Amino acid sequence: MQQQAEAAAPAAVRPVGMVAIIGRPNVGKSTLVNALVGERVSITSRKPQTTRDRVLGVRTDDDAQYIFVDTPGFQRRHRTALNRRMNATVTSALVDVDAVVLVIAASGWTESDEEMLPLLPPESANVILAINKSDLLAEREQLLPLMADSMPRYPFRGIVPVSAERSRQLDDLLKEIRPLLPDGLLLFDAEQYTDRSVRFLAAESVREKAYRLLGDELPYGIAVTIDRWDESRATPQIAATLIVERDAHRPIVIGKDGVKLREISRLARGDIEQMLGKPVFLEVWVRVRRGWSDDARALKSLGYE
Ligand SMILES: Nc1nc2c(ncn2[C@@H]2O[C@H](COP(=O)(O)OP(=O)(O)OP(=O)(O)O)[C@@H](O)[C@H]2O)c(=O)[nH]1
Ligand SMILES: [Mg+2]
Incomplete structure (x- = not known):
């Protein structure tokens, strides 16, 4: 049969x-x-x-x-x-x-x-x-x-x-x-194209824009966390944090008058809106976490298990 x-x-x-x-x-x-x-x-x-x-x-x-x-x-x-x-x-x-x-x-x-x-x-x-x-x-x-x-x-x-x-x-x-x-x-449904969540892809999108916009001034140790993800409203509310390793990196990521950070946020929002198929509200913050890339506990908390 x-x-x-x-x-x-x-x-x-x-x-x-x-x-x-x-x-x-x-x-x-x-x-x-x-x-x-x-x-x-x-x-x-x-x-x-x-x-x-x-x-x-x-x-x-x-x-x-x-x-x-x-x-x-x-x-x-x-x-x-x-x-x-x-x-x-x-x-x-x-x-x-x-x-x-x-x-x-x-x-x-x-x-x-x-x-x-x-x-x-x-x-x-x-x-x-x-x-x-x-x-x-x-x-x-x-x-x-x-x-x-x-x-x-x-x-x-x-x-x-x-x-x-x-x-x-x-x-x-x-x-x-x-x-x-x-x-x-088939191990995946025909229409499924990744094992990763939209949340992960959104965090990665923020990191990608930072990599692309900061070019050669990019501090190596950048990580992104998603701190809020609320899809209950018509316009999903998302908050992300860009984590840098040193105090001196903060102004680089933010840029003069906040221009860099706004641009990172605008471009990432475009990607996320495309993924979700609707407008979203995205705010991106910058936080210093000293030496996180060589700290096993910090890595774990940032999702790098
Ligand atoms: N000209 C040209 N550039 C390419 C091609 N494929 C990738 N690139 C460029 O090469 C650079 C690196 O591409 P990635 O796909 O990020 O490389 P990767 O191997 O995944 O890099 P890591 O994740 O850092 O290991 C980007 O600027 C790409 O646009 C290609 O076929 N031709
Ligand atoms: Mg790669």
Whole structure:
């Protein structure tokens, strides 16, 4: 009986599985996950170390469901408790996944990219190399020596140049991944695209705007908490706090006459309104919590378990 039911709905069983996206900071992992999912599930910026948490992005096609695991950029500098936790997030994301996509940039292998290799399973047929930012190359021919240089470094199952920013050659990447996923029932509803709550995405949106607007003056240790989330009114009321590590960082985030903070808040509000599909009231405060990024208790209270 059960077989008959399955035969009547062939799409119910299809390749379904987890795909870890790993790489050094700033290679475009989160941009790639967002492009593959078609929604902004993970924040991005031109600053390294933007992603701090494991975030799932789900893409459901008629012929497969891909659950991408976006991870923080792995790196060995800055040994704070936060960094150690971010690196641990990367290594744990490699456990129990069906496929791994190692992302490098088309500008070529760097020492930080090489540091990724020991994290990969020594012998595995499920690691794909994605060469991102291929749009930055003047000539596509420049990819050939890079691909040749990549081959002896690890037994990659496939090497695929992509441009996450321009959504180019993503199908080629999906085609490499699909055969690695086991047949199964959907793990997420077809319309669900992340495991994260709107509240988490809202906090991340505030952090993203700070990263983007503060550019090079950005103090590294910024965290965001949501202190109020009241959807009982027609216009949801949300209060968030931007936490900085030092007194000197406060005026940087606030800006002259509060201009920066207002802009951060305005842009984040736009994202949240899009998520909720209605206007919201968002206020963003700034608070100093000294040395939080190297303080295990503070990390825990900020949700970085
Ligand atoms: N030109 C170009 N830029 C890209 C591409 N993909 C990502 N970027 C840019 O690279 C920067 C870093 O992108 P992210 O997606 O935040 O990188 P990440 O690897 O997630 O970074 P961390 O979370 O810090 O590890 C951003 O400024 C992106 O816009 C691409 O295909 N082409
Ligand atoms: Mg990222």
